[in-house]
Amino acid sequence: MSLERTLFIVKPDAVQRNLIGRILAHVEAQGFRILEARLARMTREEAQSFYAEHQGKPFFNDLVEYMTSGKVMLTCLERENGVAALREAVGATEPAQAAPGTVRKLYGESKQMNSVHASDSPASAEREVKLFFGVGALTR
Numbered sequence: 001m002s003l004e005r006t007l008f009i010v011k012p013d014a015v016q017r018n019l020i021g022r023i024l025a026h027v028e029a030q031g032f033r034i035l036e037a038r039l040a041r042m043t044r045e046e047a048q049s050f051y052a053e054h055q056g057k058p059f060f061n062d063l064v065e066y067m068t069s070g071k072v073m074l075t076c077l078e079r080e081n082g083v084a085a086l087r088e089a090v091g092a093t094e095p096a097q098a099a100p101g102t103v104r105k106l107y108g109e110s111k112q113m114n115s116v117h118a119s120d121s122p123a124s125a126e127r128e129v130k131l132f133f134g135v136g137a138l139t140r
């Protein structure tokens with residue numbers, strides 16, 4: 001096991017509800033270090049590129065609308081076994097099905113407005129961190 005970096009996003013619904021601090025405190029308390037952080041509004045192109053694997057799915061256009069509807073908190077987090085550990089801390093996509101104590105169980109509103117994103121594999125983490133923070137964030 002070694003230190004891994006992953007992309008974590010506090011989505012517009014949670015930013016709007018003043019949950020950035022509580023959500024970042026939650027993951028920090030579970031041993032994640034915040035290496036990068038930036039509050040930004042995603043462009044349409046960024047959201048489409050970020051979610052390219054979902055292109056063509058019925059929820060794709062709504063997802064892009066939602067992710068560009070307001071600011072998001074983009075972060076790069078690091079921890080031992082970080083990718084899998086963050087997925088576990090975040091919980092299932094559908095908040096109602098997420099395990100007790102997970103970020104989505106605590107704060108998610110619906111399958112779409114599920115408050116946070118976490119990279120789903122080391123390959124996705126590399127692509128996603130690079131997309132928002134550049135290759136430097138993966139090496140320094």
Ligand code: CMP
Pocket residue numbers: 054059063093111112113114116117118
């Ligand atoms: P995320 O982990 O960011 O990855 C893809 C996102 O698409 C997901 O969180 C949800 O916000 C959204 N999503 C996934 N499945 C559905 C669905 N069936 N209906 C609406 N939104 C979805």
